[in-house]
Amino acid sequence: MIRKSTYAAARAVxxxxxxxxxQQQSEARQRGELNIAPAPSVKVVEALIDAAFxxxxxKEEGQSPRISLAFLPPELAGNPLLFSQKLPLTSHNLTKLAPGVERAGVHLGVWFEKGELYVWGTTREILSFCFVLDVSEPGLLVVKHRRSSGFGKFANVAVLKGDVIKIIDERSDSLPDCPEVLTSLLGFTSPSSWNASVNVLVQLAVSMRAHGKGGTLLxxxxNSDRWRESVIHPMQYALSPAFSALTELMKQDKVDRSQSLWQGALRREIDGVAGLTAVDGATVINDQHEVLAFGAKILRSDGNELVEQIVVTEPVVGNxxxxxxxxxxxxxxxxxxxxxxxxxxxxxxxxxxQDGRFTIFSWSPCEMMVHAHRVDTLLL
Structure with missing residues (x-):
């Protein structure tokens, strides 16, 4: 029998x-997608969250665990590392294993047999919409799933911090009268928007947050140079010609984009551009992903008023x-x-x-003011 949970938030969520x-897996099957992971039951979700919390x-050897659990049978995982003896899913076993599996992309595989959950080994390859549970820091858990494209950041479903539960609101990208506000920004949870093209902004955001030094990307x-009216001149780190490595990668055929060499090259270029945001000032790129400048100092352009108010939202249920x-x-x-x-x-x-918060600012035509989207929960 699956053990009864003692973490109240696990039962609640x-x-x-x-x-x-x-729902996600049902919709994926209706779209004709194959290789979809099995969906977890309520009791399985509760038990996984409880053990991970x-x-x-x-602590193991003075370090808090950073682990990722994937609910998947070993026969559906790609190139799995299999334990000869299955380990019961307990907080003790997870803590002991943590030092060896904390690298990014490594998942501890969890499945059930005769009503008991067990850890069967590790894998780096999981199916679409596979239930994944990340332990990011003490008391902080993130439920997510692999996107159907198989490349890019996983889609977050819920974030639990102690007794605080945040469920990602999938409808937040379709605000009334403002369809472009979120749908044209990042399209975090929509598989179709992700599959249309690799979302470079999402990955830049993840990389910016990861370097931990804070930064601004404009x-x-x-097709316009009007943005130059809003920065101080001369710009110390203006680029001429514009740096177009990301642009060239995104021009390659979609067939090439599925290759590991292309994906690795994209990650390197994204990390390089995101690294520039750590320099004091703002990094400027255009919507074709060409880098125009970094370290740019923003100023109020002539004829414009100081911004006095903004609307702030977070894409979580109830916000x-x-x-x-x-x-x-x-x-x-x-x-x-x-x-x-x-x-x-x-x-x-x-x-x-620097504290991990991440905000996306865009103009809201329906509110007629700047809209600040707090998206930390989507980037964990």
Missing amino acids: ASTIESHFA WASLR VVPA EPIIIHPTHSGGTRHLSAAQFVHDQRDATALVAS
């Missing part, structure tokens, strides 16, 4: 997560928009990014904080 995976509070139209002064959304990075988007309304600003 299990049914919602089970429904999410059942208590493991996250333990995305401007390729309500609030209107605040931009200084209340963060520090000087957030204020300058809000001013830039206020003046350059066809631009987007991505801002990473």
Whole structure:
């Protein structure tokens, strides 16, 4: 029998997560997709979260565990590393295994037999919509799944921090009268939007957040130089010609994009561009992914007013928009990014904080003000 959970949040969220995976997989099958992972039951979700939570509070050799669990039978995993003896799914066993499996991309495989959950080994290759549970830090768990494309960041489903539960709102990319606000930004949870092309902005955001130094990325139209009115000149690190390595990679045939060599090259270029955002000032790229400058200092352009208020939302169930002064959304990075988007309304600003918060600023035509999207929960 699966052990009864003692982590209250696991019981509270299990049914919602089970429904999410059942719906996602049903829709994927209707689209004709193959190689879809089995969906977890409510009891399985609850047991996995419970074991992972208590493991996250333990330490092995003085270190807190950072692990990833994948609910999948070994025969459906790619090139699995199999234990000769299955290990019961307990917080003790997860903590002991953690030092050997903390590298990115390594999942501890979990399955059940005779009503008991067990850890069967590790794998780097899992099926589409496979239930994945990441232990990011003590008390912080992220439920996610692999996208149907098989490449890029996993789609987050829920974030649990102690007793706080945040369920990702899949409808947040279709706000009334503002379809472009989120759908044209990142399209986080929509498999179709991800499959249409590799979403470079998503991966840049992940890489910016990962370097932990904070930074600002301004995305401007390729067919206009009006953005230059909103930065101080001369720019110390302007690029001439524009750096176009990402652009050239994205021009390659879709067949080539499935190759590991292309994917590796894309990751390297994304990390390189994201690294520039750690330099004081903003990195500027256009919507064709050409890097135009970094270390750029933002200023209010002539004839524009100071931004006095912004609307802030977070794409989680139950979140309500609030209107605040931009200084209340963060520090000087957030204020300058809000001013830039206020003046350059066809631009987007991505801002990473050193504490892990991540905000995307865009102009909202329905609110007629800058819209700050808090997306930390999507990038964990």
